[in-house]
Amino acid sequence: MTASGFWQIALVLGIAFGLSIPFGAYLARVFRGERTWLDPILNPVDAFLCRIVGRRTTALPMDWKGYAVSMLVTNAMMGLLVYLILSIQGVLPWNPLRFSGLNPFLAFNTAASFITNTDWQNYAGESALSLFSQMAAITFPMFAAAATGLVAAIAFFRALAAPADGGRNLGNFYHDFIRALTRVLLPLCLVVTPVLVWQGSPETLTGVAVAHLMQGGVQHIPLGPVADLEVIKQLGTNGGGFFAANSAHPFENPTPLTNVVEILLMMVTSLSLVVTFGIFVGQRRLAWVMYAVMGVLLVGGIAVTVCAEQAGTPALAASGIMLQAGHGQMGGNMVGKETRFGVTGSALFDTVSTAFTTGSVNSALDSYTPLGGMVSLGQMMLNCVFGGKGVGTLNFLMYGIFAVFIAGLMVGRTPEFLGKKLERREIVLAALALLIHPLIILLPAAWALASPYGVSALGNAASHGLSEILYAFTSAAANNGSAFAGLQANTPWYNSVLGLVMLIGRYVSIILMLALGGSLAAKPSVSATAGTLRTDTALFGGFWLATIIVVGALTFLPALVLGPLAEIFMMHPHG
Amino acid sequence: MWRPIAGGALRMTLLVWVICGLAYPLLEVGVNQALFPQAANGSLVRIGHRVIGSRLIGERFTGPAWFHGRPSACGYHAMQSEASNLGPLSRRLRDHLWARRARLVREHPELATERLPADMITSSGSGLDPDISVANAEMQAPWVARARGLPLARVQALVAGATKGRWLGLFGEPRVNVEVLNWALARSVAP
Numbered sequence: 001m002t003a004s005g006f007w008q009i010a011l012v013l014g015i016a017f018g019l020s021i022p023f024g025a026y027l028a029r030v031f032r033g034e035r036t037w038l039d040p041i042l043n044p045v046d047a048f049l050c051r052i053v054g055r056r057t058t059a060l061p062m063d064w065k066g067y068a069v070s071m072l073v074t075n076a077m078m079g080l081l082v083y084l085i086l087s088i089q090g091v092l093p094w095n096p097l098r099f100s101g102l103n104p105f106l107a108f109n110t111a112a113s114f115i116t117n118t119d120w121q122n123y124a125g126e127s128a129l130s131l132f133s134q135m136a137a138i139t140f141p142m143f144a145a146a147a148t149g150l151v152a153a154i155a156f157f158r159a160l161a162a163p164a165d166g167g168r169n170l171g172n173f174y175h176d177f178i179r180a181l182t183r184v185l186l187p188l189c190l191v192v193t194p195v196l197v198w199q200g201s202p203e204t205l206t207g208v209a210v211a212h213l214m215q216g217g218v219q220h221i222p223l224g225p226v227a228d229l230e231v232i233k234q235l236g237t238n239g240g241g242f243f244a245a246n247s248a249h250p251f252e253n254p255t256p257l258t259n260v261v262e263i264l265l266m267m268v269t270s271l272s273l274v275v276t277f278g279i280f281v282g283q284r285r286l287a288w289v290m291y292a293v294m295g296v297l298l299v300g301g302i303a304v305t306v307c308a309e310q311a312g313t314p315a316l317a318a319s320g321i322m323l324q325a326g327h328g329q330m331g332g333n334m335v336g337k338e339t340r341f342g343v344t345g346s347a348l349f350d351t352v353s354t355a356f357t358t359g360s361v362n363s364a365l366d367s368y369t370p371l372g373g374m375v376s377l378g379q380m381m382l383n384c385v386f387g388g389k390g391v392g393t394l395n396f397l398m399y400g401i402f403a404v405f406i407a408g409l410m411v412g413r414t415p416e417f418l419g420k421k422l423e424r425r426e427i428v429l430a431a432l433a434l435l436i437h438p439l440i441i442l443l444p445a446a447w448a449l450a451s452p453y454g455v456s457a458l459g460n461a462a463s464h465g466l467s468e469i470l471y472a473f474t475s476a477a478a479n480n481g482s483a484f485a486g487l488q489a490n491t492p493w494y495n496s497v498l499g500l501v502m503l504i505g506r507y508v509s510i511i512l513m514l515a516l517g518g519s520l521a522a523k524p525s526v527s528a529t530a531g532t533l534r535t536d537t538a539l540f541g542g543f544w545l546a547t548i549i550v551v552g553a554l555t556f557l558p559a560l561v562l563g564p565l566a567e568i569f570m571m572h573p574h575g
Numbered sequence: 576m577w578r579p580i581a582g583g584a585l586r587m588t589l590l591v592w593v594i595c596g597l598a599y600p601l602l603e604v605g606v607n608q609a610l611f612p613q614a615a616n617g618s619l620v621r622i623g624h625r626v627i628g629s630r631l632i633g634e635r636f637t638g639p640a641w642f643h644g645r646p647s648a649c650g651y652h653a654m655q656s657e658a659s660n661l662g663p664l665s666r667r668l669r670d671h672l673w674a675r676r677a678r679l680v681r682e683h684p685e686l687a688t689e690r691l692p693a694d695m696i697t698s699s700g701s702g703l704d705p706d707i708s709v710a711n712a713e714m715q716a717p718w719v720a721r722a723r724g725l726p727l728a729r730v731q732a733l734v735a736g737a738t739k740g741r742w743l744g745l746f747g748e749p750r751v752n753v754e755v756l757n758w759a760l761a762r763s764v765a766p
Contacts (some may be wrong), residue, residue, distance in 0.1 A: 008746055052590055057583035066580070074584040081588060127654050140596030147591075174583050181591065186599065193603045194610055200631050203607040203615045208654075211619070211628040214761055215636060221629050221653045223617045228603040232595075245656035248700030250631040251617070256747025312693075313663045319672035321697070322690045328709035329692035330748045335668065336658040339645065339694050339706035342748035346700070363700045364658035367668070464662035486660035567664055 001306050002325045005344035009302060012260055012348065016267040017295075023268055024275025030183045031154045031176060031276075042182050049178045058178070061169035064518030067155050068511050070173035071148060075115055075507075078144050083111035085137040086129075095130035096207030102128065105495035112499035114138060116506035117145035117388055119233070119240030119359050119481035120472075120498060122490040126222040126243050131207055134242060139229045143185055146236025146389050150184070151176040152510045153273055153390030156397075157280040159517030160418050167521025184269070189231045195261060200254030201227035226251050234265035237388040239359030239481040247349065247362040248338050259345050259362060266358040270386040273393045281418055285536035290396060292538075293545045297385045298355050301375045306347040308371040309333045313571055333372075336364025347372060350482070354379040357388035359481025366459070366468065366484040370571060373484070374564035377471055380478040381556045382548060383437060388479055391506075394513045401430045401516075403547040404535060413533055419525040426519055433512040437477055438555045440501045445473045445559070453493045459486020463570065467563035472498065477505040620758065630754050633705040639682075639722035641760070642707070642715050644753040645694055646675055649702035656701045672696055683718065706750035709738060719760070733759045 029036050050058040062070065085092065086107040090100040102110065106122055113120045119142075123129065129138065155170045163169070197203045202223045211219045226242045230252050233239060239246075247253040253262060274294070278287025310332040312323040325331040325343070332343035341349065346363035353360050354376040365376055379385050384395035401417055405427055408415030415422040448454030448469045458465040468484040475482055476498045483489075489498065534540060607615045618630045628634055633644045635651040644651075648659040661668035675696040680686050692710040712734045720730040737756035740749050 004741065004745055011745065049590065053586045054579060054583050057579040057586075060579060070580050070584065073580055074587050077584050077588040078591070081592060124655065124657075126656065135600040136592065136596040139600055140592050143595035143599075144591055174587055177587065177591075181595070186595070189599065190603075194607055197603075197607040197611045197615050200614050200618050202617045203604050204617070205604055206616065209617050209619055209626055209629070211626045211634075213634055214627055214757070215638075215641070219628060219632070219634055219651070219653050221617060221619075221632055225600045225604055227607065227615075228600045243656050243701075245658065245701035245703070248658065249656050250633075250701060250703055250705060254631055256742040260742075260746055315664065315669050316672070316693075316697075319669070319696065320676055320690055321672075321693050321695075322710075323693070328713060328749065329694065329711065330708060331693050333663070334693040334697040334699075335663075336660070336698070336700045338700045338704050339708060339750045340704075340747050345747055361700075364660055366660040366662060367658065369663050373663075459660055460662040460665055462664075464664060467662075484660070484662075485658070486662070567662075570664060 001303070001310060002344065005306060005310075008344055009306065009348055012263055013299070016264055016271055019264070019268055020271035021275055024272035025279065027184065027272055027276040028279040030179055031171075036183065038183065038187070045182055046178055049182070050175065053174050053178070058172055058175045060172055062172055063168050064155070064159065064170055064514040067170050067173050068514050071152060071510070072507065074173070074177070075144070075148060078141060079111045079115040082114060082137045082141050083107050086110055086133060089130045089133045089137075092130065092132050094132035094205065097130070099128055099130050105492045106490060109495035109499040112502050113481065114141035114238070114240060115145055116479050116502045117149055117236070117238055118476060118479040118502045118506070119238045120476055120483065120502065121240050121244075121481070122495055124244035125241060131205060131224045134229060135225055138240065139232060142229070142232045142236050142238040142240070143181060145238060146185055146232065147177050147180040149388060149390030150180045150269065151390070152514065153393050156394055156513055156517040157277050159514075159521040161280045161282070162419060162525050163521055167518050170517070170521070185232065185235065188235055189228065192231045192235075192261065192265065193228045196227040196230055196258055199258045200251070201230055201258065202251055203227040230262070231265065233360060234262045234358065235269070237266055237270065237356050237358040239353065241360060247360045248364070253362055256340055256345060259341055259349060262360070263349055263352055266356050266360070267352060267386070269389050270356050270392050273390065277393060283418070283536055289536055289538070289541040289544070290400075293541050293548075294384070294386050294396065296545060297382070297548070301355060301379055301385065302348060302351045305351045305368075305372045305375045306344055308369045309343045309347045311369070313369055333367070333369055336367035338362065351375060351379065354480060354482055355385040355387075357383065357392060357478050357480040359475065361482050364485060365482060366486045370564045370567035373467065374560065376482065377467070377474060377560070377564065378552070380474045380480050381441070382552045383478045384548065391479070391510065394510070398430050398433050398513065399548050399551070400535070400544055401426065402434065402551070403540070403544045404533065406547060407533055407540070407543055411533065413531060416526060416532055417535060418520075419528065420520045420523045421526060426516055429512050429516040429519065433509055433516070434551070436504065436508055436512075440504050441470070441473045441477045442559060444497050444501060445470050447497075448473075453491065457488045457491060457494060459488060463563055463566040467567070470559055470563050473501055476501040479506050627758070628754055630752065631705055633703050633753060636753070636757060639718055641757050642712060642719060642753050645704050645707060646671070646696065646698040647702040647704075648698045651703060653703060656703055658700050658702065659698050671698075705752050705754050707753055709749050709751055712738070712751040712756070723760075729763070730760075733763065
């Protein structure tokens, strides 16, 4: 790692962590209905929007079931609307390049992908979607999916905060959803979009510019409302780009400044939610322990990736490339990376993006070194290193419940978490939530590997091909959306199966966690005694970390051995 | 309980669609067209009324009289941005690297024993990367100067004019914009 690379990473992480403390407190104020400084402007707006959705509907107290059902029904309707628009975009306005509607498989995959916060893309934005679709069928579900994840986490926090009514009122889904939009997502988007445009991201209703090049010939340059999509793409940990090249495209991410802004946008909410959680349950020390455990996994992942990409591969060395940075060039593995970001800016962006399950990329993960690519794959397999908006914190707490349970068994104490006894029902729910993730990754991946229609989509051979398929289903299950993009997955089989994996990975996990929250909320609190296993200590933090690593490794190691690990050994055949 | 939930979901869907899917992007288009008209329309560069390219989107330059950008997986087709997506052990990747190096050495035999800047023979993430590293541009400067019969110092001055350092001295990498550089070259003297 170079000196400037080190400071670049340290500064970005430092700013992100620094922002998360006031922002986390702000989120807590917003969702506990306390006063915030935007109230004078936004209270009338909220009231107006609540009146449109229905005054009675937005005031209804909801238990976990009511909350989950409202979320499901709303998301289903939104997903259907997206599917409809994508299917008939040929007859809709703002279609300067006259793209026809997407076929049913691709439209299903895309609708499922964007409503579940995955943003896996089996289409290329610039050559398949009209400007209207980019706004009304891509930007729209990006807001919806981000708000859904955020409020689901908030409802879970309320359930864990030992509510006096036993969890009969975890808040109102619609009311929370409106506040997530008006107090968090929209204001930030409105402010940040002009920054990206200032740096060079287009924001126009013109579809294409025709350039007459100096050496003759023409270049068709696609344009559109790019910047506004870009901001919610990052802020909402969505990740689906306007263009196929995603954040590597000079229009989506024009300068090193926008690169930093985009990294900060995708980190800020998930980091802040840890602080918010601490405030909700009144245990700030616990929040710090969580922060530290996730921080270790994140910083470790970034360090490994940056060093691996800077070191490059024997194949690059043999082709006579400078791998050391210096003398006016950045060195390292620059295959699929942009000059303006270099190795550090690329590896930092992509590792953060897979840890926070955004899935946007500013460099081609398929061409990363085996170790660098494995870090991204691993972050999504754990799916809890801060994670996507809301759900990452849920997954991390699920591991926490396991850690308490295992520790309790080891020392012979009744497992308790946040003053509630963990009993059979809670452990069953957490176990289901834990198992569903590897199940919907490994089963379809095995199916793909064993079938001609699965293997024919591969862009690379041997172990790297296995990694491509494994990556695709891991990305879908974790609702990440990044890809080893050599895989040509725009086929009926991949579109259908990946779409289903995304839906299960999103909704089954959220519902199980809400059920777990509801179950805990209904229990009487037990007061802490000298015999209680404390969860807000460094010791327990270490145990938490160990649980995540052991469970994750036991589940996925065999698959990793056949993919990226095999590649690491094949890379050095004589050494 | 079910009726208000379903009705609320429907009204919520339409409301969010109108606000986030239509009002927000259209508002941003209006505001940014007023604030940054040049950037909001793609940073296009014109000679007279004729658009000759975008300073952010690379193009393919051929021949010894121009600076060359990085290899591109999509041949600088701006409608098909993409990376090669070849894996680190890929035979095709190795073949590409060796072929690009061989072509350079054929044209410039003095490179036979040189190590090349990493960006010179690797293809970019977007296929449209407008930039090359400073080392890459410095290596090409004498070739371009010779082809155009220009003093090397003049070409090097143009390179310096198209060079950007790290943001705040820290973020990103120093780079030379090939579009800006070649346009400056064309203005300075015809090939």
